[in-house]
Amino acid sequence: MPGESEALVEFDNVDKTFDGETLVVKNLNMEVGQGEFLTMLGPSGSGKTTTLLMLAGFESITHGDILLGGRSLKNVPPYRRDIGMVFQNYALFPHMTVEENLAFPLEARKMPRDQIKEKIDRALAMVRLSEFSRRRPAQLSGGQQQRVAVARALVYEPALVLMDEPLGALDRQLRENMQYELKHIHETVGVTVVYVTHDQGEALTMSNRIAVFNEGEVQQIATPQVLYEEPENAFVAQFIGENNRLMGTVRSLNGKECQVEIDGGGEVAALAVNVAGVGERTTLSLRPESVKIDPPADGYPDRFDARVEELIYLGDHTRVRVNVCLHDDFIIKVPRSGDAPRLEVGETHTVGWNPADCRALDA
Amino acid sequence: MAAVSPNAGGPIMLDGVPLKIRLERAERMRKVKAVGLILPLFIFLMVTFAIPIVVMLMRSVENPEIVQVLPRSAAAMRLWDGEGFPPNEAMQTFAAEVVTAKAAKTLGKAAKRLNYNASGFRSMLFKTGTKLERAIEKEGEEAVLQGPEMLERFIDIDKRWGERRYWSIIRQASPPHTAWYLLRSVDRDYDENTDIVPISEDQAIHVEVLWRTIVISAVVTLLCLLLGFPIAYLLGTLPTKQSNLLILLLLLPFWTSLLVRTTAWLVLLQNEGVINDIAIYFGLWDEPLQLVRNRMGTYIAMVHILLPFMVLPMFSVMKGIDPYHMKAAASLGANPVSAFIKVYLPQTLPGVGAGVLLVFILSLGYYITPALVGGPADQMLSYFIAFHVNTTVNWGLAAALSALLLVCVMIFFAMYQRLVGVGNIRMN
Numbered sequence: 001m002p003g004e005s006e007a008l009v010e011f012d013n014v015d016k017t018f019d020g021e022t023l024v025v026k027n028l029n030m031e032v033g034q035g036e037f038l039t040m041l042g043p044s045g046s047g048k049t050t051t052l053l054m055l056a057g058f059e060s061i062t063h064g065d066i067l068l069g070g071r072s073l074k075n076v077p078p079y080r081r082d083i084g085m086v087f088q089n090y091a092l093f094p095h096m097t098v099e100e101n102l103a104f105p106l107e108a109r110k111m112p113r114d115q116i117k118e119k120i121d122r123a124l125a126m127v128r129l130s131e132f133s134r135r136r137p138a139q140l141s142g143g144q145q146q147r148v149a150v151a152r153a154l155v156y157e158p159a160l161v162l163m164d165e166p167l168g169a170l171d172r173q174l175r176e177n178m179q180y181e182l183k184h185i186h187e188t189v190g191v192t193v194v195y196v197t198h199d200q201g202e203a204l205t206m207s208n209r210i211a212v213f214n215e216g217e218v219q220q221i222a223t224p225q226v227l228y229e230e231p232e233n234a235f236v237a238q239f240i241g242e243n244n245r246l247m248g249t250v251r252s253l254n255g256k257e258c259q260v261e262i263d264g265g266g267e268v269a270a271l272a273v274n275v276a277g278v279g280e281r282t283t284l285s286l287r288p289e290s291v292k293i294d295p296p297a298d299g300y301p302d303r304f305d306a307r308v309e310e311l312i313y314l315g316d317h318t319r320v321r322v323n324v325c326l327h328d329d330f331i332i333k334v335p336r337s338g339d340a341p342r343l344e345v346g347e348t349h350t351v352g353w354n355p356a357d358c359r360a361l362d363a
Numbered sequence: 364m365a366a367v368s369p370n371a372g373g374p375i376m377l378d379g380v381p382l383k384i385r386l387e388r389a390e391r392m393r394k395v396k397a398v399g400l401i402l403p404l405f406i407f408l409m410v411t412f413a414i415p416i417v418v419m420l421m422r423s424v425e426n427p428e429i430v431q432v433l434p435r436s437a438a439a440m441r442l443w444d445g446e447g448f449p450p451n452e453a454m455q456t457f458a459a460e461v462v463t464a465k466a467a468k469t470l471g472k473a474a475k476r477l478n479y480n481a482s483g484f485r486s487m488l489f490k491t492g493t494k495l496e497r498a499i500e501k502e503g504e505e506a507v508l509q510g511p512e513m514l515e516r517f518i519d520i521d522k523r524w525g526e527r528r529y530w531s532i533i534r535q536a537s538p539p540h541t542a543w544y545l546l547r548s549v550d551r552d553y554d555e556n557t558d559i560v561p562i563s564e565d566q567a568i569h570v571e572v573l574w575r576t577i578v579i580s581a582v583v584t585l586l587c588l589l590l591g592f593p594i595a596y597l598l599g600t601l602p603t604k605q606s607n608l609l610i611l612l613l614l615l616p617f618w619t620s621l622l623v624r625t626t627a628w629l630v631l632l633q634n635e636g637v638i639n640d641i642a643i644y645f646g647l648w649d650e651p652l653q654l655v656r657n658r659m660g661t662y663i664a665m666v667h668i669l670l671p672f673m674v675l676p677m678f679s680v681m682k683g684i685d686p687y688h689m690k691a692a693a694s695l696g697a698n699p700v701s702a703f704i705k706v707y708l709p710q711t712l713p714g715v716g717a718g719v720l721l722v723f724i725l726s727l728g729y730y731i732t733p734a735l736v737g738g739p740a741d742q743m744l745s746y747f748i749a750f751h752v753n754t755t756v757n758w759g760l761a762a763a764l765s766a767l768l769l770v771c772v773m774i775f776f777a778m779y780q781r782l783v784g785v786g787n788i789r790m791n
Contacts, residue, residue: 058690078693079702091691095709104705105695152695162694 007031008160008192009055014064016050016216024050026216028064032160032194037186039195039203042213043239051213052162052196057081068160079108084153084161084191088168090145092137098124098148099133105156123155126185143174150182154189163195167202179205200240204228212236228287233274234361237285244291244330246284250275250360258360260284264326268302269355274362281363288333290357293320293341293349300352306330307348318343324351420769422762423548426541428476429533432469433460437537445557449530454513457533458495462508465492479757480532480543480552487521487529494520531555544763549573569747573767576743579658579733580726583665584673587722588715590666591673595714598674599681610678613671621668625732628664629655632736660736668732669725673718680714716783724772744768 009032016025025047032038040048053059055066057078066073073081093101099120106116124130127147137145146166153161167175183206186193197203203210204224212219220227220236231237248260251267258272260282275282292300306322320332320343334340429437439453464470470492478485498507510516517524535543535553546552546559550567554560598606616624631637632655639651654660684707692702730745744764751761
């Protein structure tokens with residue numbers, strides 16, 4: 001847990017309900033560190049945007065409290081929170097030029113003219129739009145509007161900037177470029193960013209930490225690497241990256257190791273991450289790239305016969321869909337290389353994996 | 364279209380037909396269809412709207428009466444330089460034609476026209492005709508109509524013929540076209556030397572009425588804006604389901620005729636009307652308040668009738684304003700009031716402009732409502748146009764007043780164009 005001085009934002013037992021019946025956000029406890037890029041990732045309706053809007057002040061907090069720099073935000077209206085925000089549709093003011101849009105927060109803070117000019121110039125240079133200062137938003141492309149929105153949220157140097165799916169409206173290529181650009185801006189400016197998205201690629205690219213939301217609850221908060229390699233529950237394993245699920249029952253449990261009997265035959269060794277106990281149901285999670293076809297004898301104790309159902313050539317790798325233990329949606333990624341096994345649909349091969357890569361999670 | 368040379372006309376297809384011509388051929392059918400769809404309405408508008416307006420405007424400068432009834436006199440009078448009295452020959456012609464016209468019963472038309480300029484001219488002209496007829500019977504036609512001292516004879520018949528004014532009125536009424544009606548529409552007249560002078564104050568009324576028309580329209584527009592803006596804001600920010608219901612209520616008055624609504628106000632606002640009764644019952648005031656047949660009634664009824672025209676354009680613009688703009692303004696540190704003024708209000712201007720223009724221009728032409736609920740001092744220009752069409756049957760003056768109103772509307776439209784720009788209007 002980060003020390004008291006490091007946390008900029010603290011969610012303290014926050015609940016949110018709109019209708020008084022269902023909780024959209026359930027007992028949220030989360031901290032955002034100073035200078036951190038934290039992404040709230042989850043499917044739609046998971047409460048991530050509501051959490052962001054509560055932090056921005058556009059939604060009330062039903063129960064609990066949110067602290068910004070140790071100060072409760074409960075009775076602070078949005079315009080006094082000093083939090084920057086970038087909206088999905090940019091929300092640039094159409095009747096103002098780029099320059100005037102950027103001047104808006106500075107004028108609201110009654111900053112002297114020359115200082116405003118200087119700050120606008122610097123912010124526009126940062127997003128490489130200096131020559132567009134006199135244009136109206138409608139005269140800019142989507143990517144340029146997005147950069148103006150970012151510049152406007154940063155120009156008054158707030159300690160915290162919120163971004164609500166800001167790249168959602170851009171096409172794929174532009175979105176990827178903007179991801180790198182946002183990441184670099186975050187690194188140069190050192191501002192704390194809370195980012196909402198449902199696109200895991202975006203989250204993995206930019207974030208220091210990712211909070212995975214589902215049904216109003218945080219499933220796991222961790223760095224992208226930990227989240228991908230060491231998911232703590234079945235939802236996170238399934239939601240982040242590609243995942244093979246095998247359902248089974250725990251037969252024995254020995255510290256970090258366990259034996260699981262897979263439905264449809266066979267017992268495997270797995271890493272006990274999140275199992276309830278012997279005799280309970282569990283979900284085995286295996287990343288497609290951890291599974292080897294025709295593995296060497298040593299290091300792969302668990303071997304299964306797999307029938308090749310489908311081959312999809314993707315250049316750098318081939319996706320192989322096989323039928324293992326009656327699961328016909330088992331995916332294996334085979335990197336392109338000279339010694340890759342030659343596969344044909346209908347053939348039966350042996351597949352195996354390292355028990356450390358096979359995580360036994362909640363059912 | 365100029366002939367397309369191979370160099371200038373863009374690419375040439377293999378069969379030698381320039382691409383531009385091929386495009387034109389391909390698009391021709393679409394153009395024909397578009398024109399065909401517009402044509403019926405275009406013809407309808409031309410026949411029922413544009414041409415009548417032009418004809419009516421022509422009336423304001425047409426001056427056919429004297430030319431038709433007394434053609435030779437008109438020609439003779441036009442030759443008179445206007446100094447002193449007309450030459451004897453012109454008076455002879457005039458006398459002869461008055462007698463003929465009286466016999467042909469066409470004199471009334473000319474008499475009516477001359478009576479516009481000076482009341483009493485009509486009876487004077489008929490009296491002159493009668494006396495001339497009698498003189499002809501007694502002295503013979505040649506003695507009377509070829510007399511060397513025609514002026515004396517005229518003065519004998521009526522001593523007003525001794526005033527130069529009456530002769531110059533005939534002269535001014537002689538050309539087939541005149542600016543006289545237009546001058547009268549702005550309270551100006553020709554004097555006996557055909558100089559333009561203001562008419563006497565007891566007759567001057569049109570400029571005051573025009574000014575009153577503009578003031579009433581401006582006040583009505585302002586009241587509509589003040590009352591309509593909050594409604595439009597509410598409609599624009601409510602969910603569509605609820606705003607649709609409210610718009611229906613807003614449009615409800617359109618289901619009833621203007622006349623019925625105005626009369627209803629008369630019933631509500633009169634001294635023994637519902638509003639006075641209720642107010643007195645609850646002790647808000649003791650004596651019935653004069654709410655109708657005055658400016659107050661005019662404003663109440665006109666604002667009620669014109670409010671939807673203000674609200675609807677504003678609503679459609681407000682509906683299009685992204686609600687996130689206000690959130691963005693708040694997150695950028697603007698308090699609600701300054702966010703509203705700096706972010707919301709400027710974006711509503713196209714709608715406000717459309718509403719203001721619509722209501723103001725509609726107000727300028729209002730007739731029935733002020734005529735029914737207004738007092739004598741609240742009648743607008745249209746009332747006088749109708750008055751001159753229906754009561755005095757002075758179509759020339761009615762047309763001139765219409766032209767004045769039209770020019771007024773155009774001036775305001777031009778001012779508006781300079782200030783707001785019609786291109787910025789949005790009605791969606």
